[in-house]
Amino acid sequence: MSAAFDTHTEGTVAVSTGEARDFFALLKPRVMSLVILTALTGMATAPGSVHPVLAAAALLAIAVGAGASGCLNMWYDADIDALMSRTAKRPIPSGRILRSEALAFGLTLSVGAVLVLGLVANMLAAGLLAFTIFFYAVVYSMWLKRSTPQNIVIGGAAGAFPPMIGEAVVTGHLGWHSLVLFAIIFLWTPPHFWALALVKSGDYARAGIPMMPNVAGPAATRRQIVLYSLLMAPVAVLPALMGFGGLIYLVASVTTGLAMIVLAFRVWRRTEGEPAVKAAYSLFGFSIFYLFLLFAVLLAENGLGLMVSLPKVFG
Template identity: 85%
Template sequence: MSAAFETRSETLPLTSMGEARDFFALLKPRVMFLVVVTALGGMATAPGAVHPVIGLAALIAIAVGAGASGCLNMWYDADIDALMARTAKRPIPSGRIQPSEALAFGLTLSIGSVIVLGLVANLLAAAMLAFTIFFYAVVYSMWLKRWTPQNIVIGGAAGAFPPMIGEAVVTGDFGIRSLVLFAIIFLWTPPHFWALALVKAGDYARAGIPMLPNVAGPAATRRQILAYSLVMAPVAVLPALMGFGGLAYLVVSVVTGLAMIGLAVRVLRTTEGDAAYKAAYALFGFSILYLFLLFAVLLAENSLGLMWALPKVLG
């Protein structure tokens, strides 16, 4: 950890000052929410069905596992979090929770969530959850994030696994449907995070994190954002073309995909002053809504019997 954080940590009390909300914040609840939505999408589009009680218990285990990986990420990143304005008030760098407490909390939730998922669902789903936690907490947080500007690209796989885990809960396996959903999230991650990195480039520079804008420059980052958006948008239409997304999904995926591309073009063309920051932040904000809408519509269509087969619509 950095000298600044070590010096600060020496002055922290030996007992926790954290409240329940501080421990909850360690779980990155906004990320947990997206994990729940995407895992539900994988469960809803999987062939077959699962008992509602088992499905709910499995979903809670997946959410807790996602929170556990976020907690371990915050434990390891406490030194660089203390250097960035965006993260300095998190529970560990602010001194409300001790690093050792966060580590114990994260490990306990990690082990518990994997065990519970194995008991209520199956071993494959549990193994995939364990691998997801390991990938995010170790491969991404401890290695990729501080080593390569492609950290988000490779590390994005961790956030893309929930639909596959969801399908494994239902079927004991995973197939092309959840792989397509994996691809959508994987391709969505770089434009989402690089848009934020354009806005917070100074923060990342102070923390020594090799985000793409700090290594390759803002212009190259803007081109990469557009490139990924151009690939992501048509991939996001595949569920409708493959029959596990209906007419509503087709319309939403096309319209919002075009909006993502339009915002990426705006980011590419807007390079100066506050307008550039506003363009990047607008893309970052809309990208969250984009992913949520895709999976919410998939979930509604598959869970509420609102599916319309695309061949019938066209023909």
């Protein structure tokens, strides 16, 4: 692996110019905020309860673990990040943080987060967090991302694990609640990222990343976006049918799921020029709102007592 971002002349020592905000940027705070929400929802929907102090400590450990995996991802991807306009200003390719510093920072946070979660929760939760960090940093970043157009599909599992970790914190085991939440995030990931990839395919081509539009072509990518959206929307309704989502969630999941499908078909139909770019950006932006809304409603219903119960269909 290249050490291009740690180069220095003979007799000198490379020194980082990064500030605290640069190290915080290594943690991918926007991704970390989604992990906090989904993990907290996993805790809230789990059957059982945990002391609030332990829950807060566990959530902090999960957040730090997520940030650590993002940091390790930026450490490994510094070479290709420098080639893409979307990522060139990140702390490592811009030269504010040394690659070696990012590696040490990420590893330290990883070990600390797993140890803390094991102490305040249980070994299953800690083991799942460790596996999530490994999966994102090694399986996805080092292998899948640069080798297969299915990188987002398989690698999406890393972002889907937090609800399972949250349930494990509360119960010490895994159940259908968190598995359904895992499935929602897993099926959401391809249409979310492929919508952006349609617009940024030139960036990915320069970096040599085999994203779906660059390998299978834009038309095939659009069809896949529609397919995954059609699969995701009914799965997202399952929490209401299984009894851990209420009337508010049912309405939110059905209406926004239909909106996701409409936007996906719009991406499929608009294939050229500015309309195609706008359609892809619209789906990408709405998909973020969609996932945040679903988990925020579930959290409000289960954590804030806003549940309006529905007859349980199964589960």
